[in-house]
Amino acid sequence: MKPTRKILWGVAALALAAFLPACSDDDAIIDEPEDNPPEIQLTAPNGGGAVQPGSDLDITWTATDDNEVVGVDLSYNSGGGEQVIATGVTGSS
Numbered sequence: 001m002k003p004t005r006k007i008l009w010g011v012a013a014l015a016l017a018a019f020l021p022a023c024s025d026d027d028a029i030i031d032e033p034e035d036n037p038p039e040i041q042l043t044a045p046n047g048g049g050a051v052q053p054g055s056d057l058d059i060t061w062t063a064t065d066d067n068e069v070v071g072v073d074l075s076y077n078s079g080g081g082e083q084v085i086a087t088g089v090t091g092s093s
Contacts, residue, residue, distance in 0.1 A: 038065035040072065060093040
């Protein structure tokens with residue numbers, strides 16, 4: 001039975017050798033679409049102004065992304081560390 005076993009191993013090796021070139025890494029490369037970072041532009045306040053404690057302040061912006069803008073996080077830094085105002089805000093003000 002040794003000759004039969006050698007023949008079967010030879011057939012299995014040939015089948016594997018014929019299959020391997022079809023499984024090259026080049027066939028497995030999938031190009032993902034480019035994802036550009038979102039852009040945001042603060043439109044108001046535009047700098048140089050003063051805000052009195054306890055007063056209202058309108059904050060407006062434009063935000064764009066090549067996918068979708070789902071929310072904006074608002075924060076400020078007055079020199080004493082970042083202070084979060086709101087997270088996940090939708091819209092533009």
